[in-house]
Amino acid sequence: MTIPRFYPLGTPGQAWGPAEVQQWRARQVRQRSYADDVLSAVEQLRAQWDVESYGEVVYADSVHSEERFPLMALRSRSWSSALPTVLVTGGVHGYETSGVHGALRFAAEHAAAYAGRVNLLVAPCVSPWAYERIQRWNFDALDPNRSFRADSPAQE
Numbered sequence: 001m002t003i004p005r006f007y008p009l010g011t012p013g014q015a016w017g018p019a020e021v022q023q024w025r026a027r028q029v030r031q032r033s034y035a036d037d038v039l040s041a042v043e044q045l046r047a048q049w050d051v052e053s054y055g056e057v058v059y060a061d062s063v064h065s066e067e068r069f070p071l072m073a074l075r076s077r078s079w080s081s082a083l084p085t086v087l088v089t090g091g092v093h094g095y096e097t098s099g100v101h102g103a104l105r106f107a108a109e110h111a112a113a114y115a116g117r118v119n120l121l122v123a124p125c126v127s128p129w130a131y132e133r134i135q136r137w138n139f140d141a142l143d144p145n146r147s148f149r150a151d152s153p154a155q156e
Contacts, residue, residue: 021141025064028135034069034128038091041104042072042124049074049107049122057155059129059139067139069128071156074107076120085119092145092156094130094138127156 010020042051054073060066088106090099103124111120125131129139137143138154147154 016141022061022063024141025061025139028133030132031134032132034125034132038100038104038125038128038131039070039072041108042074045074045104045107048077048112050077050079051075054123055155057127057129057138059155064139067129071123071126071128074120074122074124076111076115076118078115079119083117083119085121086114088120088122088124089126090123091125091127091131093136093143094127094132095134095136097131097134100125100131 009023010016016024045051052073052075053070055071057069057071058066088103090096090101090103092099103122107120107122107124111122114120127138127144130137130144138156140154142154144152144154144156147156
């Protein structure tokens, strides 16, 4: 007999309110560094790519100090409006580590094979706060992938 297990916060079938989000945040622990793992790797690729910031996410509340994460992208140097454009992303969900490291590895080892054939834009880590905490959701307990729309409540 399998006993169903529920997440230890909230009430099954009911959306979380501010109290549950605060309880969830209190359980989150930084387990790795976006700066060390991603930003340093992006910096090492600067000789091969145009490195651009496409924004910043800023998180804080009455309990948690402000955290700022620059959102960085790698853009092919031989950009041409005559070529199709390919977007490579990783880290939309922070617990999907392979996407982050796969995007960076692609940029470092395989992207040159596409030069002159396509424009490449690589955003290796879309949700840095979640990446550091190995979470699907961002600081606001939102899934950035489920919030990909013009009026999105997710900063990402």
